[in-house]
Amino acid sequence: MTGSIWLPPGASSETLPGVPKQRPAPSWAEPDPIDELAERLDEFVAAAVHPDEIAALLESDGMSDDQIRGRYGVKNSFALAEELYDRVARRFPEPAGPVHDPWQVGLLGCLLRGVVFALPGFGYVLGAPLLAGHRESFNLPAGTLPLLASALVGWTWNQGLAHRAYSWLGLGDKPAARHSLLLGAPLGALLGAGAALAVAGTAHPTAAAFATAQSSYLAAATVLLVLGRERALMATLLPTTAGAVIAMVHPMPDAARLLLLLGSLLAVVTLALLEVRPGGNWLKGRGDRRDQPQSTRGQKTTMSPRTTTSLPFALFGLSSGALVLYAALGDILTGKTHSAAAAPAAVALTLSMGPAEWLLHRFRSNSLTGLRTTRTPKAFWRTTGLTLTQCLTAYLTVLLTLTVLATTLWPHTPTLSGVTLAGLLLLGMALWTGLLLQSFGAVMGAAAICCTAAAAQTLALLTHAAAPHWIALYVCGTAALAQVALVCALLGRVTAHR
Template identity: 25%
Template sequence: MSQRIDFFEDRGVAVLPSYTRTGKVLSTPSSRLAQLVQHLGPVCEIAVDAQQIAAALEAHGYNDRMVLERFGYPNVFELAEALFRIVPRKGTPAKRKIYHFSSALRELSHGLFYGIPGLFYPAVFAWVGAQEATLGLILSAILGWSWSQGMIRLAYVLIGRGFDPEARVLLRNMMFIGLGLAILIPPIIQGNLALVALVVLQMAYHMASGILLLYKRELWLLAATLPAVGSGVLFLLAPDVLGAATTTLVMMVSVLLSFGAAFITTQGKATHSPWKVLQRADWLDTLPLMLYGLLSAIFVFINPFWHWVTNTPIVSGLAVIPLVLSMGGLEWQLRVFLERMSLLLASTNDLGVFARNVNRIFLSVLASYGLLLLVLSLLAAVFLNLRDSESQIFLVANFLLGLGFFVAFTLTSMNRTLRVLLGMVLALTVYLAAFGLSLQGLLPLDGHLSYLLGCGVFTMYLLLVALPVLREIRNYQ
């Protein structure tokens, strides 16, 4: 480490000491800069310009005030310029293999884990009653989606700054806070004790699965959920073998196991309080992501909510299954896109070549994801018997929504969350307006076609927004 510090001092990097309130020296900016280089070294070595490094710093949660306090530079871009000068460039072989089978398999498995709660519903509805359970489970899923998005984002910020123990403490604390929030849902909808347990456990699964996937504990999550998957499939094939109550009990045990695995994963002793390490800007930056998770969940659960309001069969709600299962493929293809962009940046310094290739690369991975989602949709139509017009409309709508989610994930990874939120609000407004006008007989549409229209608007808007953004080099780490 001392050699690293000397390396920075020789290049004029500020080395003023940092103190606690008691006057004890914590560390110098030079030592912190050495740690930062070790963490962001691969990014700096293949960066085309300083803006690319600045984007990486911002993606890891660094802002101007933090850079000044920790490293002695006035803003993020000054620090990025210094890193660009300090770290020597290293070319990346143009033919480097980027399709890592193990990583792809792990990411594809995430779709299965995201879809597992849907396997719980048939037994739960048979035990509690579909009308009573639907609203509670919808609300807990929406809350779980949004809350998990926020807690994982904050954990990433802490991990990116080298505070892994603090990130684990934060996740552990937010797990229990999330359970407390879930307990408030059943009283609001006048649910019974059984519904309280189901709502809280679904919230627990959302948070636990997010934590285990963050720390690459897919095998732990698989082991915990296997009993639930087995009993759920058995209930679908032969509901009288275990019965609804026993099947639901097995599922509850699986969720508790996954929650316990997440609790073990977050064990650790932190040197600092994560609440003090995180700054106000970190919380403000997390709120748009939580809102995005909230709106995404609302869009996905519009269909089951409408069936709950009208007390009609929810069979067409199965059309969302391909979309949920494809989320792992979305993560996989997004990583492929970013890695292909890294290879492109490493192989050329010509901005014209970069601009000509970026849209082609993006559209090719979008098409790959779309093909996966299409195959899953066709399989669902055959094996789930989704052959009525309503279900087929929802399959097409969710296909468009999946394409929109891919673009949205890409934009959020480039810190364009506000543009995604605008697209989501626009799409929901179009859907609600079209549906309202159709109820009044002013438009020849119904709820299903209105939903299809909203999904189409969402995807087209994001594509128009994304294509110019993709050409900005600073978006790639």
């Protein structure tokens, strides 16, 4: 019947149950784990400029992609980072105290390193009469090929050795850094001397001896530079520098030249040995244990940098050294000019490494400021892009100024052509962006680009290609543009700036 209530058999209206009360939510309805994680990491996520910054934190906490999929139901750490980035509002609180900036360095110290890099060139001026003889292949002065072979081997080995030592220093283990230098520096000197002997043979014993001394100097100088002893290294080079300046204006006996060269070599090797001996740091009169951070004294470092990680740095040293040599010796190798033309380019490039280092630190410091002051990834990219343009323009201006000054002041130097000057500036751009990529952790890309450019230059030389400066212009320009593109691709990656 319409409107009647159906009752089960034996039931009456008096036995009908009342309206049921609302039951509590079942126990399985747990909070969203991503919300819990967002709450736990709230301060860090709120201050993140880009999701990649959060992904780096998740990976550093040991979260694997399998764990993230099982716990949070997303694909990987990057997907989880994007979820967290979307769920937490942006907040950028000002730090309570002074902000730590590891990239703050003094300009004077960087300029001093540039001078230290350039002073060994006076050794070649002082020792040039000791290498007198018939010109060699590719129209080079006598003894040049053994010196070039030794230098390339030394730059390659010592660049990799320096990276390994710096890796130990970054772990707070200065004794291990000294130990690696104690073993690696003599081996690098032997390799450089062996390369010189292989090239010189028995025809140029004086050149082989000079190249052996050059290898020993490069090894010892690497030790002092890695351990921050630029002032001591410069002091060992002052007698040779003064002797070369005097020799340019007044004849000097060969015995006096040899005595000055050997004296500087003996001084720098002695200082390097004192620095890396057990209980070193002789120049400051303190032992290794006092040089370690307080937290690492008496503790054994559990991490050990892999040797293979230093290989890309060694390759970058080889390729950049070869490109510098081709830029300095371009016309000489093709017989179009004399050796005096090589000096201004080499001096300008070497001296510019000091300002280049300071501008590199300046860029990294401003990038950290951009991380604190920008609010979106696009704003951060624009800020770092502007800083990159300013620093690169400043370096090229310094290099141009030094080249013009060196060409003007160096005696008997022909005027540089526009093509040569443009190629030199493009080479400087490639070198500076290569150093920047190293600091970004993208040294493999820089090494690959520079090695390709050096191989192209070598092939052009071996095939006697015409117009070497035009080839250098194309090769260095392509390398510079490729590295600038790679830098721009990394500008917006926040983790590259940490």
